[in-house]
Amino acid sequence: MFWASYLLAALALVLAWPVPIALSRAKWPARSPFTAMVLWQAIALAGGLSMIGAMLTWGLEPLGNNLIDALRSLWGILVHREPATTLGLVHVFALSAAVLLSAHLIFTLLLTYYRIRRGRRRHRDMLSLLSSPSDTRPATLVINHPVPVAYCLPGGARSVTVLSDGLLEMLSDDELSAVLIHEKAHLAQHHHLLLWAFAAWRAALPWLPTSQLAQQSVNELIEMLADDEALRTVQPGTLIRAVAIVGTGGAAPAENLAVAEIRGTPLLGSPDEPEKIGTVHRLSRLLTPLPPLPAWQRAAVLILSGLLLAVPTTLLVAPGIV
Template sequence: MFWASYFLAALAVILAWPVPVLLSRAKWPARSPFTAMVLWQSIALAGGLSMIGAMLTWGLEPIGDNLAQGLSGLWNILLQRQSVEALGLVHVFAISAAVLLTVHLVFTLLLTYYRIVSGRRRHRDMLNLLSSPSLNTPATLVIPHPSPVAYCLPGGAHSVTVLSDGLMDILSEKELSGVLTHERAHLSQHHHLLLWAFAAWRAALPWLPTSQLAQRSVNELIEMLADDEALKKVDRPTLIRAVAIVGSASGAGADSAAALPGSSVPAVAGGGREDETGMAARLSRLLTPQPPLQRWASILIQAAAVLLLAVPTVLLFAPGLIHA
């Protein structure tokens, strides 16, 4: 377990800095956003597991040859009031840090969920006052707003797509169909859950630059996934025009901003806030489409993502795999 803690620490450092930076700068994710999304999730989970695991395994090393033995020894110390001298002050500090980091991550995840749900509830209440149901499209609300606005509001069976009357006046029937398909893809593919997880990661570790990189990349990827779904419904020029019109609403992409009069509810929709760089990348991808990754490359990357998550799991939980 002594060596396992060092391997986990090294993996945590690699996943905290060079790997996310390289992935955020790579060009291939735009060719296979689903594969890139799987890899980002693996990096986040494996990085958190490695950080906590490195401190925990190193802290428990004096009282066990593997994690199970170490936790059993810690249980005896805590509940049977055995002496902590076998651990030592430094190892007690490492165990405490692992526990505190775990509690911090879980608490931030729950707090972020509460804030998002509360924001959606307030937003829905305002929609009930200011919007009216679409006469032609089910599960769609129309708000009186001159800017071209489109976004979705998750809520299980009560999920809705919100359009402004200004947008409906501008778009053609085909363009509107592309926008609706895009927004419904956010809901059907549960993109709001991904945004919740990565928003919590950034909130929990704001000092980690790569948490911001990850959130921005995931925001872009979910927009690309929704665009790909829309392309099954409308042709590419039609979608490009629709995206450009919706993106012009705020200059930073109104696709997912909750642009109700007198309200500001960030990141409550199915897609995340999209900055000018993200909108430019999205339009560039639509204007100059690249061939998708070959199947073998996509499978290889997804297999690497699974392996990346398996390594810290095995180091933590496989009894007696690595001895001091």
């Protein structure tokens, strides 16, 4: 497993720096948001697996020629008190680092989930005081506020879409329909789970370009996916007007609600710069639509995503591969 640790470390380095930077600057994701979303998830998962795997294989290298055999030997040392003369200080350090990083990632994931759930409960309590159910639209709440606000609050069977009086006054019926379809697409496609995963990834490793760029890119991609769902029903011009009104109305986009809850962003605060840039990208994509990515290119990206996950897994478990 000696060379496997170096290969995993090299893969982790590539996925942590040049690859996310290149993908965040690429133009093709706007042509196939779903494919780009899959690739971002593969990069994040493969990067984390490679980081942990590099330290794990380095630490276990004296105990076996693959991860499974080495773990069996380690179990014998820990449980049956077998001699550990082959393990040096550097190996113990690498194993400790792998365990600590794994625990840190899992703990951050759970902590982020807890914070999101707590924030949503607090948010629902606030809505129960400040909103009223819509008379004509099921699972929709209306808040009394002049700023155009539209967002969804996930919660399984309790999921709701929240609109403001200001939005209802500014939008036509068709534009409002586009907004509602857009928000309901977020709920139907479970975009809040993606936001949770990438928010946790960034919270765990805020210094890592992968985590920062991935979160920003995923936020934009889920907006594009919801826009595409709305375009199945409404005309592009209708959606463009609705996006322009909501995106520039001074409301914090609730598509980023999970992230906003973690950061403590006010519900009706001004959008920060990345959110403004995301709205600009959405409008640009709607105003000058590009042809969809060819099927063979989408297939190639999906195959690449699968390989990104298969390579570190193979390096970890394949006996004597390197």
